Amino acid sequence: MIQQALGTGWVQSTMSKGVRQSSSNTYLANANTRPNLTVVINAMVVKLLSTASPSKVPAFRSVVFTDGRSTSGTPTFTVQATKEVILSAGSIGTPQILQLSGIGNSADLTPLNIPVLVNSPMVGRNLIDHPLLPNIFSVKGNDSYDDTLRDPVQFQNAINQWAANKTGFISNNLINHYGFARVNSSLITIPDPSSGPNSPHFEMLFVNFWLDFAVSVPSTGNFLTIVSSLLTPTSRGTVKIRSTNPFDAPSIDPHMLTTDFDVTAMRESVKAIKRFAAAPAWSDYVIGPFGNLSATADADIDAYVRQRTTTIFHPTGTASMTSKNSTNGVVNPDFTVKGTSGLRIVDLSVLPFIPASHPQGPVYLLAERAADIIKGIVSL
Ligand SMILES: *[C@@H]1O[C@H](CO)[C@@H](O)[C@H](O)[C@H]1NC(C)=O
Ligand SMILES: *[C@@H]1O[C@H](CO)[C@@H](O)[C@H](O)[C@H]1NC(C)=O
Ligand SMILES: *[C@@H]1O[C@H](CO)[C@@H](O)[C@H](O)[C@H]1NC(C)=O
Numbered sequence: 516m517i518q519q520a521l522g523t524g525w526v527q528s529t530m531s532k533g534v535r536q537s538s539s540n541t542y543l544a545n546a547n548t549r550p551n552l553t554v555v556i557n558a559m560v561v562k563l564l565s566t567a568s569p570s571k572v573p574a575f576r577s578v579v580f581t582d583g584r585s586t587s588g589t590p591t592f593t594v595q596a597t598k599e600v601i602l603s604a605g606s607i608g609t610p611q612i613l614q615l616s617g618i619g620n621s622a623d624l625t626p627l628n629i630p631v632l633v634n635s636p637m638v639g640r641n642l643i644d645h646p647l648l649p650n651i652f653s654v655k656g657n658d659s660y661d662d663t664l665r666d667p668v669q670f671q672n673a674i675n676q677w678a679a680n681k682t683g684f685i686s687n688n689l690i691n692h693y694g695f696a697r698v699n700s701s702l703i704t705i706p707d708p709s710s711g712p713n714s715p716h717f718e719m720l721f722v723n724f725w726l727d728f729a730v731s732v733p734s735t736g737n738f739l740t741i742v743s744s745l746l747t748p749t750s751r752g753t754v755k756i757r758s759t760n761p762f763d764a765p766s767i768d769p770h771m772l773t774t775d776f777d778v779t780a781m782r783e784s785v786k787a788i789k790r791f792a793a794a795p796a797w798s799d800y801v802i803g804p805f806g807n808l809s810a811t812a813d814a815d816i817d818a819y820v821r822q823r824t825t826t827i828f829h830p831t832g833t834a835s836m837t838s839k840n841s842t843n844g845v846v847n848p849d850f851t852v853k854g855t856s857g858l859r860i861v862d863l864s865v866l867p868f869i870p871a872s873h874p875q876g877p878v879y880l881l882a883e884r885a886a887d888i889i890k891g892i893v894s895l
């Protein structure tokens with residue numbers, strides 16, 4: 516059987532009895548009673564401390580944290596690892612903590628008067644994310660979820676029902692179908708950024724209501740949203756701290772849609788979605804594109820793409836993994852941080868490329884692999 520991700524189908528979810536199954540209520544819940552596990556809540560890591568002697572590779576086995584509910588940053592507490600610290604703060608938090616600790620690109624740290632303990636030029640570089648574009652169509656009838664979602668009483672009733680016995684329409688993923696497709700290769704003028712001829716460039720999510728994070732639903736009307744998301748973006752952004760205050764959010768520049776491929780692929784996804792929604796099977800339901808989705812000229816579609824694109828929140832790549840003797844990365848294949856000892860990173864920031872998928876499965880695979888390496892079950 517040929518394994519391929521192309522085509523449309525049912526969304527798969529990690530859920531059980533009407534409740535989402537996250538790594539918290541599965542992995543962590545199963546380990547929570549272990550005597551050798553302590554989970555500290557309301558804690559925010561301020562920085563890692565180096566115990567370097569000048570001639571040696573700096574060790575980062577001390578973690579300074581504070582009460583994450585305060586903004587004063589005091590008092591602070593320090594824990595010392597006997598073996599290793601594993602940093603898992605994600606593609607935004609991980610480079611932020613590294614930079615606060617003096618591990619980063621000296622061009623980012625020096626202007627903030629942070630001593631460069633480890634000059635690691637790629638920290639906070641190579642930010643990759645899946646652009647998300649909500650393509651909205653007006654539809655006939657009132658079978659979409661819009662009336663229910665607009666009506667606070669109906670919506671509260673649905674929440675109450677879910678709270679009471681985990682049933683009702685919000686006990687399910689509100690998005691039940693998706694599709695994966697490729698851009699016609701005649702339009703790709705760079706080496707194909709997908710992982711092969713059976714792998715998608717973009718995803719479509721079919722949503723039975725108005726779904727636009729940036730624009731709230733009009734007071735009347737019923738809608739079908741077909742989200743497009745670029746799975747193989749070639750644009751790269753940055754995450755940089757703006758000050759030495761760990762409570763200051765870092766500057767995140769997604770730098771989206773900054774390559775010809777990314778713009779072309781988003782434009783083609785819009786055209787594909789409009790062809791799909793114009794198919795005869797939809798004629799008794801879809802009225803037509805809403806708002807600037809009605810654009811037909813390439814330049815107008817590009818303008819619409821730039822007006823409406825946001826993120827699907829899959830940031831990846833800001834502490835990327837490269838081979839052991841490469842300096843063009845932040846971690847080694849065993850997840851250790853280059854130029855340090857006693858420190859590993861295990862989260863999506865280490866992937867040098869973004870997977871052409873939703874990241875929950877890939878990050879579990881990555882973490883299982885890291886666990887096997889750390890426990891010595893596999894060696895490299
Ligand atoms: C921690 O506790 C679990 C469950 O009791 C045990 O399986 C595991 O080996 C312990 N880990 C260490 C590092 O001692
Ligand atoms: C939905 O449409 C049906 C048929 O036109 C109508 O009877 C019903 O009142 C409508 N429901 C709402 C909530 O508007
Ligand atoms: C769940 O609660 C709702 C609202 O109270 C009720 O209508 C429904 O029958 C209940 N379902 C089950 C399976 O208990």
Ligand SMILES: *[C@@H]1O[C@H](CO)[C@@H](O)[C@H](O)[C@H]1NC(C)=O
Nearest residue numbers: 697698699700701702703787
């Ligand atoms: C791809 O584009 C070429 C050139 O425009 C066209 O001949 C071909 O039919 C297209 N293929 C698909 C699958 O649309």
Ligand SMILES: *[C@@H]1O[C@H](CO)[C@@H](O)[C@H](O)[C@H]1NC(C)=O
Nearest residue numbers: 730806807808818819822823
């Ligand atoms: C639609 O396009 C016009 C012309 O570019 C623009 O002024 C307007 O803001 C766009 N509407 C939305 C909702 O983005």
Ligand SMILES: *[C@@H]1O[C@H](CO)[C@@H](O)[C@H](O)[C@H]1NC(C)=O
Nearest residue numbers: 837838839840841842843844
């Ligand atoms: C790493 O070093 C090995 C052995 O010296 C060499 O064969 C390999 O090409 C190097 N890899 C990179 C990415 O430099």
